[in-house]
Amino acid sequence: MGDLAQALGVQKGSLYAHIESKADLLWEVAREGAEAFHAALDEVPDDGPVVERIRAALRGHLRVVAQQLDVATVFIREWRYLEGERRDTFIAERRRYEERFRALFREGRERGELRTDLDDGAAALLALSSVNWAYTWLRRDAGTDSLADRFTALLLDGMRGYSS
């Protein structure tokens, strides 16, 4: 709160003419984060090659991380400090996001665009881990699309030479 007030050029107490509590602020940022990531997924077309949609989803996620790093940090890490009902509803929203991701891989498998023995749970976990971890090192001005493409290529084609 002190830092926030200082960044606004205002005394600590003056903040409370605009907000109710610190917890409210965290909740607002968490909601904003959920909205941003879901919005990025909304931009992914719901038909066309699954591979391209996965690439678009990773691009979108990384873009949110890079361009709204603070919001993303709350969505990814700081949400833990939410309390009570807000915490529960946030977790549900977060699970929904992961589920939407997983559905991509499931559909890819079912359509035969991905390997038929694909473990879509592990696949979604792997993909989401890679982009979720990005908030720890990603710079705001990084070329996120090309990075997402490199991740996509690695995830889809693997690191072995056989498939090239």
Added chain:
Amino acid sequence: MGDLAQALGVQKGSLYAHIESKADLLWEVAREGAEAFHAALDEVPDDGPVVERIRAALRGHLRVVAQQLDVATVFIREWRYLEGERRDTFIAERRRYEERFRALFREGRERGELRTDLDDGAAALLALSSVNWAYTWLRRDAGTDSLADRFTALLLDGMRGYSS
């Protein structure tokens, strides 16, 4: 400190008969974490198929995460609260760990066991991201080896069907 004292069945102040400061504790755990992860990497043989060594490295990392979750959490996340010189030396140790990981992928490419156009930096980043993120969801009793193997399979062979 209060929680720690309570867990030990002791008053807060009594802790200081054994330690110097809270910062010292964090430093100790951070060092323990670095030691554990490096030790896990030491168990990986330095010859043989690179693919198997990568699998072993991921297994080792996940095992440390699962079995020493608190230590791993400090190594992965809480080290940020280290200060001064300790912070710097820790970061160096952490970078060295990442570099050892990356060397695996580089060697795999150079030996022709991995694709010749492999971006070993991105590959190491992807692999480390996947296992680093695990501390957020991994349960202590999880079958980490099989999980590491699933990750290894996905990373090496990819999610596309072509290579199977």
Added chain:
DNA sequence: TTTGGGACCGAACGATCGTTAGGGTGATGG
């Protein structure tokens, strides 16, 4: 012109937390 209200200040409150101080106990070893 008066009134109401939003924005802000300055100060303080109350809680938490890491740490210190002073004193007590009991076991150990010279």
Added chain:
DNA sequence: CCATCACCCTAACGATCGTTCGGTCCCAAA
């Protein structure tokens, strides 16, 4: 037997932090 020392307690200190409160200023609506 006595001194030492490790260990622990209670109490308090000082700093930080989120929040409250009374008061001032100023703009806009009545």
